[in-house]
Amino acid sequence: MLFSTSYKTIQDATEFLFKEKGSKFFAFAFHINQEDDFKKQLILLKARYPDATHHCYALVLNPDKSFQKSSDDGEPSNTAGKPILRAILSADLTNIGVVIVRYFGGTMLGVPGLITAYNQSAAEALKLALVIELQIEDQYQLRCEFSKEGDAHRFLKLLDAKIQGTNYTSELQIAFLISRSKESKLLELKEKFYFLDIKPL
Numbered sequence: 001m002l003f004s005t006s007y008k009t010i011q012d013a014t015e016f017l018f019k020e021k022g023s024k025f026f027a028f029a030f031h032i033n034q035e036d037d038f039k040k041q042l043i044l045l046k047a048r049y050p051d052a053t054h055h056c057y058a059l060v061l062n063p064d065k066s067f068q069k070s071s072d073d074g075e076p077s078n079t080a081g082k083p084i085l086r087a088i089l090s091a092d093l094t095n096i097g098v099v100i101v102r103y104f105g106g107t108m109l110g111v112p113g114l115i116t117a118y119n120q121s122a123a124e125a126l127k128l129a130l131v132i133e134l135q136i137e138d139q140y141q142l143r144c145e146f147s148k149e150g151d152a153h154r155f156l157k158l159l160d161a162k163i164q165g166t167n168y169t170s171e172l173q174i175a176f177l178i179s180r181s182k183e184s185k186l187l188e189l190k191e192k193f194y195f196l197d198i199k200p201l
Helices: 035-048 081-090 110-127 146-158 180-192
Strands: 006-010 014-020 023-031 054-061 067-071 096-103 131-135 137-144 162-168 172-179 197-200
Touching: 006 023, 014 110, 023 035, 023 110, 035 054, 035 096, 054 081, 067 081, 081 096, 081 110, 096 110, 137 146, 137 180, 146 172, 146 180, 172 180
Parallel strands: none
Antiparallel strands: 006 131, 014 023, 023 096, 054 067, 054 096, 137 172, 137 197, 162 172
């Protein structure tokens, strides 16, 4: 379990153009919920800028930022992807992807110059974004006898739970989501609604 009950991400996509010694760095930041979302955006950007020298990127997923991925796309090792990733983490953001499309301007920037250019491009694109804070939600399952269905729904209403699915078999089964900030309230209500079987999924 995480100590935090919320995480920060961005609401809308942003763009920023950084220029250095003739090279152009087009930075794109956007919200994603899964890696496939990022892959679709990367494909679109490669199609939009097919003649670019590099399409470097970084992405971070999950409330605890446990999924992190980056690519230098042909730039010297650790001069592009990692600096972009550091910009995302420095902004304390997750569920976000940043792609930087570079057009080489004819002058070599060197390793320090590349690191600065990619990091600054990403950071500036992120500064333009509207940062939003979202609640972390955890999934649970409720089980009870059919005669307790009314109590089950009262329990869920008190938690402002989001019902994901209901299954009627030999008993009533309800899958639901609640904000992690309601965890202590859930434990408190479990004592009152002791006849309901509540387990995390």
